[in-house]
Amino acid sequence: MARRPLPRVPVPSPRSAPFRRGGELLRAAAGHTADMLHPLIVIGRGLRRLAAAGRQRWTRTPSDRRGPVLLLAAAAVTAVALAPHGPLLAVAALMAAAAWAGRGGPAAGEERPGEAEAERLRALYEALVPYFRAEDDPEPLYTHGGDWEAVFLGHAFDETGRPVLLELCYPPYVTDGEPGFRARVEQVLHAKCGRGREYLFEWDEEGNVLTLTVLPPLPDDIRAQRFVTAPGETVLGFTGPESVPRTLPAVRGDALEDAADVPPVLWRTGPRSAEPHLIALGRPGSGTTTLLRSIALQALRDGDVLVVDGSGTGEYACLAGRRGVPAVECGLGGALAVLEWAAHETERRLLSLHEARRAGRPVPENVRRRLWILVDRPAALSQLAASEGRPDPQELLRVPLRHGRAAQVTVVVADHLDGVDSLGEAVRTHTPARVVLGPATPEEIAAVLGAPPHTTPPPEVPPGRGYARLGHGPVHRLQVPATPDPYDEECTEGDRLAVLALLPEPVSAAGGMTAPARADH
Numbered sequence: 181m182a183r184r185p186l187p188r189v190p191v192p193s194p195r196s197a198p199f200r201r202g203g204e205l206l207r208a209a210a211g212h213t214a215d216m217l218h219p220l221i222v223i224g225r226g227l228r229r230l231a232a233a234g235r236q237r238w239t240r241t242p243s244d245r246r247g248p249v250l251l252l253a254a255a256a257v258t259a260v261a262l263a264p265h266g267p268l269l270a271v272a273a274l275m276a277a278a279a280w281a282g283r284g285g286p287a288a289g290e291e292r293p294g295e296a297e298a299e300r301l302r303a304l305y306e307a308l309v310p311y312f313r314a315e316d317d318p319e320p321l322y323t324h325g326g327d328w329e330a331v332f333l334g335h336a337f338d339e340t341g342r343p344v345l346l347e348l349c350y351p352p353y354v355t356d357g358e359p360g361f362r363a364r365v366e367q368v369l370h371a372k373c374g375r376g377r378e379y380l381f382e383w384d385e386e387g388n389v390l391t392l393t394v395l396p397p398l399p400d401d402i403r404a405q406r407f408v409t410a411p412g413e414t415v416l417g418f419t420g421p422e423s424v425p426r427t428l429p430a431v432r433g434d435a436l437e438d439a440a441d442v443p444p445v446l447w448r449t450g451p452r453s454a455e456p457h458l459i460a461l462g463r464p465g466s467g468t469t470t471l472l473r474s475i476a477l478q479a480l481r482d483g484d485v486l487v488v489d490g491s492g493t494g495e496y497a498c499l500a501g502r503r504g505v506p507a508v509e510c511g512l513g514g515a516l517a518v519l520e521w522a523a524h525e526t527e528r529r530l531l532s533l534h535e536a537r538r539a540g541r542p543v544p545e546n547v548r549r550r551l552w553i554l555v556d557r558p559a560a561l562s563q564l565a566a567s568e569g570r571p572d573p574q575e576l577l578r579v580p581l582r583h584g585r586a587a588q589v590t591v592v593v594a595d596h597l598d599g600v601d602s603l604g605e606a607v608r609t610h611t612p613a614r615v616v617l618g619p620a621t622p623e624e625i626a627a628v629l630g631a632p633p634h635t636t637p638p639p640e641v642p643p644g645r646g647y648a649r650l651g652h653g654p655v656h657r658l659q660v661p662a663t664p665d666p667y668d669e670e671c672t673e674g675d676r677l678a679v680l681a682l683l684p685e686p687v688s689a690a691g692g693m694t695a696p697a698r699a700d701h
Protein backbone atom coordinates (compact mmCIF):
# COMPACT_ATOMS: atom_id res chain seq x y z
CA MET A 181 0.00 0.00 0.00
CA ALA A 182 1.39 3.33 -0.97
CA ARG A 183 2.09 5.61 1.96
CA ARG A 184 0.18 8.83 2.07
CA PRO A 185 2.24 11.87 2.98
CA LEU A 186 1.41 13.40 6.36
CA PRO A 187 -0.51 16.63 6.12
CA ARG A 188 1.73 19.73 6.69
CA VAL A 189 1.10 21.70 9.85
CA PRO A 190 1.12 25.42 9.00
CA VAL A 191 4.01 27.07 10.94
CA PRO A 192 4.17 30.86 10.78
CA SER A 193 7.44 32.11 9.31
CA PRO A 194 9.39 34.59 11.50
CA ARG A 195 8.82 37.16 8.75
CA SER A 196 5.08 36.55 8.46
CA ALA A 197 2.66 39.23 9.70
CA PRO A 198 1.07 37.16 12.51
CA PHE A 199 4.50 36.16 13.82
CA ARG A 200 5.69 39.80 13.82
CA ARG A 201 2.53 40.94 15.59
CA GLY A 202 3.08 38.24 18.23
CA GLY A 203 6.65 39.42 18.84
CA GLU A 204 5.53 43.01 19.20
CA LEU A 205 2.83 41.99 21.66
CA LEU A 206 5.35 40.02 23.71
CA ARG A 207 7.80 42.93 23.73
CA ALA A 208 5.05 45.38 24.73
CA ALA A 209 3.94 43.04 27.54
CA ALA A 210 7.54 42.74 28.76
CA GLY A 211 7.88 46.52 28.64
CA HIS A 212 4.70 47.03 30.68
CA THR A 213 5.79 44.43 33.19
CA ALA A 214 9.20 46.13 33.53
CA ASP A 215 7.41 49.48 34.02
CA MET A 216 5.16 48.00 36.69
CA LEU A 217 8.06 46.31 38.43
CA HIS A 218 10.36 49.34 38.16
CA PRO A 219 9.88 50.49 41.80
CA LEU A 220 10.58 46.95 42.98
CA ILE A 221 13.71 46.73 40.80
CA VAL A 222 14.99 50.05 42.19
CA ILE A 223 14.29 49.01 45.78
CA GLY A 224 15.94 45.61 45.16
CA ARG A 225 19.04 47.30 43.71
CA GLY A 226 19.10 49.74 46.63
CA LEU A 227 18.84 46.91 49.18
CA ARG A 228 21.75 45.16 47.44
CA ARG A 229 23.81 48.36 47.57
CA LEU A 230 23.01 48.94 51.25
CA ALA A 231 23.92 45.34 52.04
CA ALA A 232 27.21 45.67 50.11
CA ALA A 233 28.00 48.93 51.93
CA GLY A 234 27.24 47.25 55.28
CA ARG A 235 29.42 44.28 54.38
CA GLN A 236 32.31 46.57 53.39
CA ARG A 237 32.01 48.57 56.60
CA TRP A 238 31.97 45.36 58.61
CA THR A 239 35.06 43.93 56.86
CA ARG A 240 36.93 47.20 57.43
CA THR A 241 36.03 47.37 61.13
CA PRO A 242 38.99 46.15 63.20
CA SER A 243 38.14 42.98 65.17
CA ASP A 244 38.55 44.73 68.56
CA ARG A 245 35.76 47.18 67.63
CA ARG A 246 33.33 44.59 66.30
CA GLY A 247 31.97 43.65 69.78
CA PRO A 248 30.88 47.21 70.70
CA VAL A 249 29.43 47.71 67.19
CA LEU A 250 27.32 44.53 67.55
CA LEU A 251 26.16 45.65 71.00
CA LEU A 252 25.12 49.06 69.64
CA ALA A 253 23.25 47.43 66.74
CA ALA A 254 21.41 45.05 69.11
CA ALA A 255 20.41 47.99 71.34
CA ALA A 256 19.07 49.91 68.33
CA VAL A 257 17.02 46.89 67.13
CA THR A 258 15.52 46.42 70.63
CA ALA A 259 14.63 50.11 70.90
CA VAL A 260 12.91 50.02 67.50
CA ALA A 261 11.04 46.81 68.36
CA LEU A 262 9.70 48.27 71.63
CA ALA A 263 8.69 51.66 70.23
CA PRO A 264 4.99 52.10 69.18
CA HIS A 265 4.73 51.31 65.42
CA GLY A 266 8.55 50.93 65.56
CA PRO A 267 8.93 47.87 63.25
CA LEU A 268 6.51 49.37 60.73
CA LEU A 269 8.34 52.70 60.68
CA ALA A 270 11.70 50.91 60.47
CA VAL A 271 10.58 48.92 57.39
CA ALA A 272 9.25 52.11 55.77
CA ALA A 273 12.53 53.91 56.48
CA LEU A 274 14.53 50.98 55.06
CA MET A 275 12.42 50.97 51.87
CA ALA A 276 12.86 54.73 51.48
CA ALA A 277 16.63 54.41 51.98
CA ALA A 278 16.79 51.51 49.49
CA ALA A 279 14.76 53.50 46.92
CA TRP A 280 17.18 56.40 47.32
CA ALA A 281 20.29 54.18 47.12
CA GLY A 282 18.96 52.25 44.12
CA ARG A 283 18.04 55.24 41.95
CA GLY A 284 20.02 56.06 38.79
CA GLY A 285 20.39 52.62 37.24
CA PRO A 286 23.22 50.15 37.73
CA ALA A 287 26.64 51.80 38.11
CA ALA A 288 29.74 50.75 36.13
CA GLY A 289 31.31 47.76 37.77
CA GLU A 290 28.12 46.87 39.65
CA GLU A 291 26.79 44.33 37.16
CA ARG A 292 27.16 40.75 38.20
CA PRO A 293 30.16 39.22 36.45
CA GLY A 294 29.61 36.53 33.81
CA GLU A 295 31.06 33.06 34.23
CA ALA A 296 34.46 33.81 32.63
CA GLU A 297 34.71 37.12 34.46
CA ALA A 298 33.83 35.53 37.79
CA GLU A 299 36.54 32.92 37.19
CA ARG A 300 39.05 35.71 36.49
CA LEU A 301 38.09 37.57 39.68
CA ARG A 302 38.38 34.37 41.68
CA ALA A 303 41.87 33.75 40.24
CA LEU A 304 42.87 37.32 41.12
CA TYR A 305 41.57 36.87 44.66
CA GLU A 306 43.54 33.63 45.06
CA ALA A 307 46.71 35.32 43.77
CA LEU A 308 46.32 38.09 46.36
CA VAL A 309 45.80 35.76 49.34
CA PRO A 310 49.54 35.52 50.21
CA TYR A 311 49.80 39.33 50.33
CA PHE A 312 46.59 40.23 52.15
CA ARG A 313 46.38 37.45 54.72
CA ALA A 314 47.88 37.37 58.21
CA GLU A 315 48.32 33.96 59.87
CA ASP A 316 46.88 35.17 63.18
CA ASP A 317 43.69 36.70 61.73
CA PRO A 318 40.83 34.49 63.00
CA GLU A 319 38.44 35.77 60.30
CA PRO A 320 40.65 36.40 57.28
CA LEU A 321 39.11 38.37 54.42
CA TYR A 322 41.55 36.66 52.10
CA THR A 323 41.93 32.93 52.38
CA HIS A 324 42.33 30.17 49.77
CA GLY A 325 38.86 29.18 48.57
CA GLY A 326 37.37 32.18 50.44
CA ASP A 327 34.54 34.57 49.57
CA TRP A 328 36.08 36.46 46.64
CA GLU A 329 32.85 38.35 45.96
CA ALA A 330 33.18 40.12 49.32
CA VAL A 331 36.41 41.90 48.35
CA PHE A 332 35.59 43.21 44.86
CA LEU A 333 33.63 46.40 45.41
CA GLY A 334 33.59 47.25 41.71
CA HIS A 335 34.75 45.75 38.45
CA ALA A 336 34.44 46.30 34.72
CA PHE A 337 35.74 44.26 31.81
CA ASP A 338 36.52 45.03 28.18
CA GLU A 339 35.11 43.10 25.26
CA THR A 340 37.99 40.58 25.43
CA GLY A 341 37.14 39.77 29.05
CA ARG A 342 40.13 41.54 30.57
CA PRO A 343 39.52 43.82 33.57
CA VAL A 344 39.61 47.57 32.90
CA LEU A 345 38.58 48.59 36.41
CA LEU A 346 38.93 46.82 39.71
CA GLU A 347 38.13 48.14 43.14
CA LEU A 348 39.04 45.81 45.95
CA CYS A 349 39.15 46.11 49.71
CA TYR A 350 41.83 44.61 51.90
CA PRO A 351 42.28 44.14 55.66
CA PRO A 352 43.42 47.17 57.68
CA TYR A 353 46.55 45.50 59.02
CA VAL A 354 48.44 45.21 55.71
CA THR A 355 51.44 47.52 55.27
CA ASP A 356 49.89 49.47 52.40
CA GLY A 357 52.11 52.51 53.05
CA GLU A 358 55.27 50.56 52.29
CA PRO A 359 56.49 51.05 48.69
CA GLY A 360 57.93 47.51 48.52
CA PHE A 361 54.63 45.93 49.55
CA ARG A 362 52.68 48.07 47.12
CA ALA A 363 55.06 47.20 44.29
CA ARG A 364 54.65 43.47 44.93
CA VAL A 365 50.84 43.65 44.93
CA GLU A 366 50.84 45.86 41.84
CA GLN A 367 53.15 43.41 40.07
CA VAL A 368 50.77 40.52 40.77
CA LEU A 369 47.75 42.47 39.54
CA HIS A 370 49.66 43.65 36.46
CA ALA A 371 50.59 40.09 35.56
CA LYS A 372 47.14 38.65 36.24
CA CYS A 373 45.12 41.39 34.51
CA GLY A 374 47.12 41.13 31.30
CA ARG A 375 50.40 42.72 30.28
CA GLY A 376 50.62 45.07 27.32
CA ARG A 377 48.49 47.79 28.92
CA GLU A 378 49.23 50.61 31.33
CA TYR A 379 47.60 50.50 34.76
CA LEU A 380 47.06 53.14 37.39
CA PHE A 381 47.05 51.99 41.02
CA GLU A 382 45.40 54.16 43.65
CA TRP A 383 45.76 53.12 47.29
CA ASP A 384 43.17 54.54 49.67
CA GLU A 385 45.04 53.90 52.90
CA GLU A 386 42.21 55.25 55.09
CA GLY A 387 39.49 53.17 53.46
CA ASN A 388 41.73 50.12 52.76
CA VAL A 389 40.67 50.09 49.14
CA LEU A 390 42.90 49.60 46.10
CA THR A 391 41.65 50.76 42.72
CA LEU A 392 43.21 49.59 39.46
CA THR A 393 42.34 51.40 36.25
CA VAL A 394 43.54 50.71 32.72
CA LEU A 395 44.94 53.92 31.25
CA PRO A 396 44.47 55.06 27.68
CA PRO A 397 47.79 55.31 25.77
CA LEU A 398 49.37 58.77 25.68
CA PRO A 399 49.05 60.77 22.45
CA ASP A 400 52.21 60.24 20.39
CA ASP A 401 51.11 62.23 17.35
CA ILE A 402 51.65 65.74 18.71
CA ARG A 403 54.49 67.60 17.07
CA ALA A 404 56.17 70.90 17.92
CA GLN A 405 53.77 73.83 17.59
CA ARG A 406 52.97 77.16 19.23
CA PHE A 407 51.25 76.01 22.41
CA VAL A 408 48.77 78.33 24.11
CA THR A 409 50.40 78.85 27.50
CA ALA A 410 50.63 81.66 30.05
CA PRO A 411 53.90 83.60 30.43
CA GLY A 412 56.45 81.52 32.33
CA GLU A 413 54.84 78.19 31.36
CA THR A 414 56.65 75.61 29.28
CA VAL A 415 55.01 72.48 27.90
CA LEU A 416 57.22 69.51 28.75
CA GLY A 417 54.84 67.19 27.03
CA PHE A 418 51.42 65.61 27.33
CA THR A 419 49.96 63.21 29.84
CA GLY A 420 46.76 61.31 30.61
CA PRO A 421 43.50 62.71 32.02
CA GLU A 422 44.14 60.86 35.30
CA SER A 423 47.08 63.13 35.99
CA VAL A 424 46.06 66.74 35.43
CA PRO A 425 42.59 68.28 35.25
CA ARG A 426 43.62 71.05 32.81
CA THR A 427 43.78 70.60 29.05
CA LEU A 428 45.52 72.51 26.26
CA PRO A 429 44.46 72.70 22.64
CA ALA A 430 47.03 70.87 20.53
CA VAL A 431 47.01 69.88 16.86
CA ARG A 432 47.37 66.12 16.55
CA GLY A 433 49.02 64.57 13.52
CA ASP A 434 48.09 66.24 10.27
CA ALA A 435 44.65 67.40 11.42
CA LEU A 436 45.75 71.02 11.10
CA GLU A 437 42.29 72.52 11.13
CA ASP A 438 41.06 71.21 14.50
CA ALA A 439 42.99 71.07 17.74
CA ALA A 440 42.20 68.47 20.37
CA ASP A 441 42.14 69.17 24.10
CA VAL A 442 45.01 67.26 25.67
CA PRO A 443 46.23 67.34 29.30
CA PRO A 444 49.71 68.94 29.37
CA VAL A 445 52.62 68.66 31.79
CA LEU A 446 53.41 72.33 32.35
CA TRP A 447 56.61 73.54 33.96
CA ARG A 448 56.42 76.98 35.54
CA THR A 449 59.63 78.96 35.76
CA GLY A 450 60.25 82.48 37.04
CA PRO A 451 61.01 84.28 40.29
CA ARG A 452 58.21 82.53 42.18
CA SER A 453 58.80 79.06 40.79
CA ALA A 454 59.65 76.30 43.26
CA GLU A 455 61.29 74.34 40.43
CA PRO A 456 63.45 76.91 38.63
CA HIS A 457 65.75 74.40 36.87
CA LEU A 458 65.24 71.03 35.19
CA ILE A 459 67.20 67.85 34.52
CA ALA A 460 66.21 65.20 31.96
CA LEU A 461 67.82 61.76 32.00
CA GLY A 462 67.53 58.71 29.81
CA ARG A 463 69.43 56.00 28.01
CA PRO A 464 71.03 56.93 24.64
CA GLY A 465 68.35 57.62 22.04
CA SER A 466 65.57 58.12 24.61
CA GLY A 467 64.68 61.63 23.44
CA THR A 468 66.37 64.00 25.91
CA THR A 469 67.92 66.10 23.10
CA THR A 470 64.48 66.34 21.53
CA LEU A 471 63.04 67.58 24.84
CA LEU A 472 65.74 70.28 25.07
CA ARG A 473 65.03 71.33 21.48
CA SER A 474 61.32 71.54 22.28
CA ILE A 475 62.04 73.68 25.37
CA ALA A 476 64.40 75.92 23.33
CA LEU A 477 61.74 76.61 20.70
CA GLN A 478 59.23 77.60 23.37
CA ALA A 479 61.81 79.66 25.30
CA LEU A 480 62.75 81.65 22.21
CA ARG A 481 59.28 83.23 22.12
CA ASP A 482 60.34 85.73 24.78
CA GLY A 483 63.82 84.80 25.94
CA ASP A 484 67.42 84.15 24.92
CA VAL A 485 68.81 80.62 24.69
CA LEU A 486 72.43 79.52 25.15
CA VAL A 487 73.17 75.94 24.07
CA VAL A 488 76.09 73.81 25.22
CA ASP A 489 76.11 70.45 23.47
CA GLY A 490 78.49 68.08 25.22
CA SER A 491 77.67 65.24 22.84
CA GLY A 492 79.12 67.31 20.01
CA THR A 493 76.84 65.76 17.41
CA GLY A 494 75.53 69.07 16.13
CA GLU A 495 71.91 68.27 16.92
CA TYR A 496 71.22 71.93 17.81
CA ALA A 497 72.66 73.33 14.58
CA CYS A 498 69.23 74.57 13.54
CA LEU A 499 69.33 77.08 16.41
CA ALA A 500 72.76 78.54 15.58
CA GLY A 501 72.71 82.10 14.27
CA ARG A 502 69.01 82.63 15.03
CA ARG A 503 67.58 85.66 16.79
CA GLY A 504 67.69 85.11 20.56
CA VAL A 505 70.44 82.46 20.38
CA PRO A 506 73.73 84.06 21.47
CA ALA A 507 75.68 80.78 21.15
CA VAL A 508 75.49 77.09 20.33
CA GLU A 509 78.72 75.51 21.56
CA CYS A 510 79.91 71.95 21.04
CA GLY A 511 83.62 72.06 21.95
CA LEU A 512 85.04 72.24 25.47
CA GLY A 513 86.68 75.65 24.94
CA GLY A 514 83.49 77.23 23.63
CA ALA A 515 81.43 75.59 26.35
CA LEU A 516 83.71 76.95 29.09
CA ALA A 517 83.55 80.42 27.55
CA VAL A 518 79.75 80.59 27.32
CA LEU A 519 79.24 79.09 30.75
CA GLU A 520 81.66 81.60 32.28
CA TRP A 521 79.80 84.36 30.48
CA ALA A 522 76.50 82.96 31.77
CA ALA A 523 77.80 82.96 35.35
CA HIS A 524 78.89 86.62 35.04
CA GLU A 525 75.59 87.50 33.36
CA THR A 526 73.68 85.96 36.27
CA GLU A 527 75.72 88.02 38.73
CA ARG A 528 75.23 91.18 36.66
CA ARG A 529 71.48 90.61 36.61
CA LEU A 530 71.40 90.05 40.36
CA LEU A 531 73.32 93.27 41.03
CA SER A 532 71.13 95.20 38.66
CA LEU A 533 68.04 93.80 40.36
CA HIS A 534 69.27 94.67 43.85
CA GLU A 535 70.17 98.21 42.81
CA ALA A 536 66.77 98.71 41.22
CA ARG A 537 65.04 97.40 44.36
CA ARG A 538 67.12 99.65 46.61
CA ALA A 539 66.28 102.66 44.48
CA GLY A 540 62.59 101.64 44.33
CA ARG A 541 62.72 101.33 40.53
CA PRO A 542 60.92 98.62 38.51
CA VAL A 543 62.90 95.57 37.32
CA PRO A 544 65.28 96.83 34.61
CA GLU A 545 64.54 95.84 31.01
CA ASN A 546 67.87 94.00 30.60
CA VAL A 547 66.96 91.66 33.48
CA ARG A 548 63.36 91.03 32.50
CA ARG A 549 64.17 89.04 29.36
CA ARG A 550 64.75 85.47 30.49
CA LEU A 551 68.04 83.72 29.76
CA TRP A 552 67.92 79.96 29.24
CA ILE A 553 71.07 77.82 29.51
CA LEU A 554 70.57 74.41 27.90
CA VAL A 555 73.37 71.94 28.58
CA ASP A 556 73.29 68.52 26.89
CA ARG A 557 75.66 65.85 28.28
CA PRO A 558 77.62 67.96 30.81
CA ALA A 559 79.12 64.76 32.26
CA ALA A 560 80.99 64.16 28.97
CA LEU A 561 82.34 67.72 29.04
CA SER A 562 83.43 67.40 32.67
CA GLN A 563 85.30 64.23 31.85
CA LEU A 564 87.04 65.90 28.94
CA ALA A 565 87.92 68.93 31.06
CA ALA A 566 89.37 66.71 33.79
CA SER A 567 91.53 64.83 31.30
CA GLU A 568 92.82 68.14 29.89
CA GLY A 569 93.32 69.70 33.32
CA ARG A 570 90.83 72.49 32.64
CA PRO A 571 88.04 73.87 34.89
CA ASP A 572 84.93 71.74 35.29
CA PRO A 573 82.10 73.23 33.19
CA GLN A 574 79.58 71.97 35.74
CA GLU A 575 81.21 74.17 38.38
CA LEU A 576 80.50 77.18 36.15
CA LEU A 577 76.83 76.27 36.29
CA ARG A 578 76.79 76.69 40.08
CA VAL A 579 76.02 80.45 40.03
CA PRO A 580 73.16 80.26 37.47
CA LEU A 581 71.74 77.25 39.31
CA ARG A 582 71.89 78.89 42.76
CA HIS A 583 70.85 82.41 41.82
CA GLY A 584 69.11 81.96 38.49
CA ARG A 585 65.58 82.02 39.86
CA ALA A 586 65.74 85.64 41.01
CA ALA A 587 67.88 86.67 38.04
CA GLN A 588 65.48 85.20 35.43
CA VAL A 589 68.05 82.59 34.40
CA THR A 590 66.83 79.03 33.85
CA VAL A 591 69.13 76.03 33.51
CA VAL A 592 68.06 72.83 31.72
CA VAL A 593 70.41 69.85 31.79
CA ALA A 594 70.15 66.55 29.91
CA ASP A 595 72.35 63.53 30.36
CA HIS A 596 72.50 59.76 30.20
CA LEU A 597 71.10 57.73 33.06
CA ASP A 598 74.38 55.91 33.51
CA GLY A 599 76.20 59.24 33.78
CA VAL A 600 74.27 60.38 36.87
CA ASP A 601 77.25 59.73 39.12
CA SER A 602 79.35 62.13 37.04
CA LEU A 603 76.88 64.94 37.62
CA GLY A 604 78.13 67.51 40.13
CA GLU A 605 76.46 68.35 43.43
CA ALA A 606 75.24 71.74 42.12
CA VAL A 607 73.42 70.14 39.18
CA ARG A 608 71.91 67.40 41.30
CA THR A 609 70.66 69.62 44.13
CA HIS A 610 69.35 72.61 42.17
CA THR A 611 67.25 70.83 39.55
CA PRO A 612 63.95 69.96 41.27
CA ALA A 613 62.06 69.63 37.98
CA ARG A 614 62.88 66.14 36.74
CA VAL A 615 62.21 64.03 33.69
CA VAL A 616 63.13 60.43 32.88
CA LEU A 617 62.68 59.35 29.27
CA GLY A 618 62.83 56.01 27.50
CA PRO A 619 63.29 52.56 29.03
CA ALA A 620 64.29 52.64 32.71
CA THR A 621 63.76 50.31 35.64
CA PRO A 622 61.27 51.32 38.37
CA GLU A 623 64.24 51.74 40.73
CA GLU A 624 66.02 54.09 38.30
CA ILE A 625 62.85 56.13 37.83
CA ALA A 626 62.27 56.35 41.58
CA ALA A 627 65.91 57.32 42.19
CA VAL A 628 65.72 60.21 39.71
CA LEU A 629 62.24 61.45 40.54
CA GLY A 630 62.35 60.77 44.28
CA ALA A 631 59.12 58.78 44.04
CA PRO A 632 57.97 55.81 42.00
CA PRO A 633 55.28 56.25 39.34
CA HIS A 634 51.84 54.90 40.31
CA THR A 635 51.45 53.46 36.85
CA THR A 636 52.96 50.41 35.22
CA PRO A 637 55.39 51.04 32.35
CA PRO A 638 53.87 51.09 28.85
CA PRO A 639 54.27 47.87 26.81
CA GLU A 640 56.72 49.67 24.52
CA VAL A 641 58.65 52.77 25.44
CA PRO A 642 59.14 54.90 22.34
CA PRO A 643 61.62 57.84 22.40
CA GLY A 644 60.10 60.81 24.15
CA ARG A 645 57.97 58.65 26.48
CA GLY A 646 58.65 58.74 30.19
CA TYR A 647 57.80 60.41 33.46
CA ALA A 648 58.06 63.92 34.88
CA ARG A 649 57.91 65.22 38.42
CA LEU A 650 57.97 68.86 39.42
CA GLY A 651 59.43 69.22 42.90
CA HIS A 652 57.41 67.23 45.40
CA GLY A 653 54.39 67.01 43.11
CA PRO A 654 52.91 63.83 41.66
CA VAL A 655 54.73 61.73 39.06
CA HIS A 656 53.16 62.30 35.63
CA ARG A 657 53.36 60.08 32.59
CA LEU A 658 54.90 62.14 29.81
CA GLN A 659 55.05 62.16 26.03
CA VAL A 660 57.31 64.88 24.63
CA PRO A 661 56.07 66.49 21.39
CA ALA A 662 58.04 65.33 18.34
CA THR A 663 60.66 68.06 17.79
CA PRO A 664 63.36 66.49 15.63
CA ASP A 665 66.48 68.09 14.23
CA PRO A 666 65.13 69.52 10.94
CA TYR A 667 68.49 68.79 9.29
CA ASP A 668 68.18 65.08 10.14
CA GLU A 669 67.51 63.20 6.92
CA GLU A 670 65.36 60.62 8.70
CA CYS A 671 62.91 63.18 10.07
CA THR A 672 59.49 63.22 8.43
CA GLU A 673 58.53 66.19 6.26
CA GLY A 674 55.64 67.18 8.55
CA ASP A 675 57.88 67.22 11.64
CA ARG A 676 60.64 69.11 9.80
CA LEU A 677 58.26 71.83 8.62
CA ALA A 678 56.76 72.13 12.11
CA VAL A 679 60.20 72.79 13.66
CA LEU A 680 61.31 75.15 10.86
CA ALA A 681 58.11 77.18 11.32
CA LEU A 682 58.99 77.79 14.97
CA LEU A 683 62.63 78.84 14.47
CA PRO A 684 63.27 82.58 14.85
CA GLU A 685 64.70 84.36 11.80
CA PRO A 686 68.48 84.18 11.24
CA VAL A 687 70.55 87.14 12.44
CA SER A 688 73.17 88.60 10.14
CA ALA A 689 76.74 89.03 11.49
CA ALA A 690 76.04 92.74 11.86
CA GLY A 691 72.75 92.07 13.53
CA GLY A 692 73.88 93.30 16.89
CA MET A 693 73.78 90.03 18.93
CA THR A 694 76.37 90.01 21.71
CA ALA A 695 77.81 86.52 21.46
CA PRO A 696 79.91 85.59 24.47
CA ALA A 697 83.67 85.78 23.86
CA ARG A 698 85.25 82.42 23.16
CA ALA A 699 88.03 80.91 25.21
CA ASP A 700 90.87 79.01 23.56
CA HIS A 701 89.87 75.70 22.01
Ligand SMILES: Nc1ncnc2c1ncn2[C@@H]1O[C@H](COP(=O)(O)OP(=O)(O)OP(=O)(O)O)[C@@H](O)[C@H]1O
Pocket residue numbers: 462463464465466467468469470471491643644645659660661662663664665
Ligand atom coordinates in the same frame (compact mmCIF):
# COMPACT_ATOMS: atom_id res chain seq x y z
N1 LIG B 1 59.13 62.94 21.46
C1 LIG B 1 59.53 62.30 20.38
N2 LIG B 1 58.67 61.98 19.42
C2 LIG B 1 59.07 61.33 18.31
N3 LIG B 1 60.36 60.95 18.08
C3 LIG B 1 61.26 61.23 19.01
C4 LIG B 1 60.90 61.92 20.21
N4 LIG B 1 62.01 62.07 20.94
C5 LIG B 1 63.01 61.50 20.24
N5 LIG B 1 62.58 61.00 19.09
C6 LIG B 1 63.40 60.36 18.06
O1 LIG B 1 64.28 59.44 18.69
C7 LIG B 1 65.59 59.58 18.21
C8 LIG B 1 66.56 59.91 19.36
O2 LIG B 1 66.16 61.13 19.91
P1 LIG B 1 67.20 62.09 20.66
O3 LIG B 1 68.36 62.41 19.80
O4 LIG B 1 66.42 63.24 21.19
O5 LIG B 1 67.66 61.15 21.84
P2 LIG B 1 68.79 61.40 22.94
O6 LIG B 1 68.25 60.92 24.23
O7 LIG B 1 69.27 62.79 22.91
O8 LIG B 1 69.93 60.44 22.45
P3 LIG B 1 71.49 60.67 22.57
O9 LIG B 1 71.76 61.08 23.97
O10 LIG B 1 72.04 59.34 22.20
O11 LIG B 1 71.80 61.76 21.58
C9 LIG B 1 65.54 60.65 17.14
O12 LIG B 1 65.42 60.04 15.88
C10 LIG B 1 64.30 61.42 17.45
O13 LIG B 1 63.70 62.01 16.31
